[in-house]
Amino acid sequence: MLTLHHAPGSRSARILWLLEEMGLEYQLNQMEFHPKDLKKPEHKERHPLGRVPVLDDGDVRLFESGAIAQYLMARHGDGSLAPNKEDPRYPEFLQWFHYTEGTMMPPINTIVTQTVLLPPDRRNKEVLEMAQRLAGKVLVPVDAAVADREYLIGDFSGADIMLGHAMVASESLKLVNDNLPNLQAYIERIKSRPAFQKAINT
Amino acid sequence: MLTLHHAPGSRSARILWLLEEMGLEYQLNQMEFHPKDLKKPEHKERHPLGRVPVLDDGDVRLFESGAIAQYLMARHGDGSLAPNKEDPRYPEFLQWFHYTEGTMMPPINTIVTQTVLLPPDRRNKEVLEMAQRLAGKVLVPVDAAVADREYLIGDFSGADIMLGHAMVASESLKLVNDNLPNLQAYIERIKSRPAFQKAINT
Numbered sequence: 001m002l003t004l005h006h007a008p009g010s011r012s013a014r015i016l017w018l019l020e021e022m023g024l025e026y027q028l029n030q031m032e033f034h035p036k037d038l039k040k041p042e043h044k045e046r047h048p049l050g051r052v053p054v055l056d057d058g059d060v061r062l063f064e065s066g067a068i069a070q071y072l073m074a075r076h077g078d079g080s081l082a083p084n085k086e087d088p089r090y091p092e093f094l095q096w097f098h099y100t101e102g103t104m105m106p107p108i109n110t111i112v113t114q115t116v117l118l119p120p121d122r123r124n125k126e127v128l129e130m131a132q133r134l135a136g137k138v139l140v141p142v143d144a145a146v147a148d149r150e151y152l153i154g155d156f157s158g159a160d161i162m163l164g165h166a167m168v169a170s171e172s173l174k175l176v177n178d179n180l181p182n183l184q185a186y187i188e189r190i191k192s193r194p195a196f197q198k199a200i201n202t
Numbered sequence: 203m204l205t206l207h208h209a210p211g212s213r214s215a216r217i218l219w220l221l222e223e224m225g226l227e228y229q230l231n232q233m234e235f236h237p238k239d240l241k242k243p244e245h246k247e248r249h250p251l252g253r254v255p256v257l258d259d260g261d262v263r264l265f266e267s268g269a270i271a272q273y274l275m276a277r278h279g280d281g282s283l284a285p286n287k288e289d290p291r292y293p294e295f296l297q298w299f300h301y302t303e304g305t306m307m308p309p310i311n312t313i314v315t316q317t318v319l320l321p322p323d324r325r326n327k328e329v330l331e332m333a334q335r336l337a338g339k340v341l342v343p344v345d346a347a348v349a350d351r352e353y354l355i356g357d358f359s360g361a362d363i364m365l366g367h368a369m370v371a372s373e374s375l376k377l378v379n380d381n382l383p384n385l386q387a388y389i390e391r392i393k394s395r396p397a398f399q400k401a402i403n404t
Contacts, residue, residue: 048343064304067296074287085276091262094269101303102266141250
């Protein structure tokens with residue numbers, strides 16, 4: 001049995017969404033995105049830094065949302081969400097999958113830290129504005145990628161789960177303006193998926 | 203033919219190192235890690251944000267070091283650097299591979315920004331110190347992972363290229379202290395590899 005250790009409002013929503021897209025059975029250990037849950041000894045045994053997501057699959061335990069997503073698609077998938085290595089879409093699948101944490105999330109992390117996580121007297125306006133400018137720039141290639149396509153590699157894939165989740169977060173952070181119309185339409189497509197809605201409302 | 207668009211001192215050293223470990227033939231387009239090279243139109247055609255690495259493989263072009271590493275191991279590897287999905291080491295391979303950009307690099311990015319990239323009058327001491335504290339914490343699980351092992355999953359793998367490169371960067375940034383003896387020894391093993399030395403000195 002698969003067990004997902006999950007906290008709403010965190011990266012673990014990606015995995016919940018993926019599990020729903022894949023139609024897999026799973027148990028949910030739902031926690032609050034708060035130190036009282038994440039930093040308790042029981043959870044730090046699962047993840048030494050007290051983070052989510054963590055996945056249990058029988059005797060296998062792993063963390064990092066990108067790792068869990070690849071693991072689930074490889075060991076429990078039918079190939080429909082992750083092109084195999086011979087597929088011509090394989091390079092762009094990998095590119096957008098990794099663009100999420102490699103390029104998109106660093107400014108998003110900073111923006112969340114500077115607007116939500118830090119107490120107001122410890123926030124820094126210049127750091128926030130620098131991250132907002134950077135986020136604005138790194139959204140542009142995503143807008144271009146979905147100009148003529150429904151999803152990042154054409155059909156919906158695991159890359160849309162990783163990067164699509166970051167796009168919805170970008171929208172919540174007011175980073176997606178009318179200069180990014182393709183991205184706005186893409187985000188609407190993402191948000192209309194039943195599996196996404198279930199994940200985000202759990 | 204493989205062509206790597208590379209700038210010394212950047213993440214593209216990971217890919218150069220991987221190419222050397224794999225013994226593949228490649229051409230190098232060496233640039234300076236400076237806007238005069240990275241932001242020129244010719245390079246922005248390769249990467250819309252003017253970043254490195256970018257890999258060309260015949261008609262295939264892709265960016266993001268994690269994507270390029272997975273691509274090379276899948277399409278050009280013999281399997282020795284990336285366990286297949288049935289291998290019991292597959293989950294931890296993925297976990298440490300993704301730990302690099304998902305958990306380790308965000309504080310490293312901030313530290314580099316706050317100590318090198320920003321002019322001194324725009325640096326923020328509190329932001330720097332917060333990133334240094336976080337980096338210190340996220341190194342601890344890596345130290346534990348290599349306590350009884352030469353490399354992250356036992357034998358040397360692509361996870362050591364991604365995370366090992368970040369560990370050498372951490373050492374350069376003075377983040378690796380004597381409380382992390384396993385990590386110190388691991389970094390020495392990484393640095394003694396001929397392929398790493400060739401990559402870092404190119």
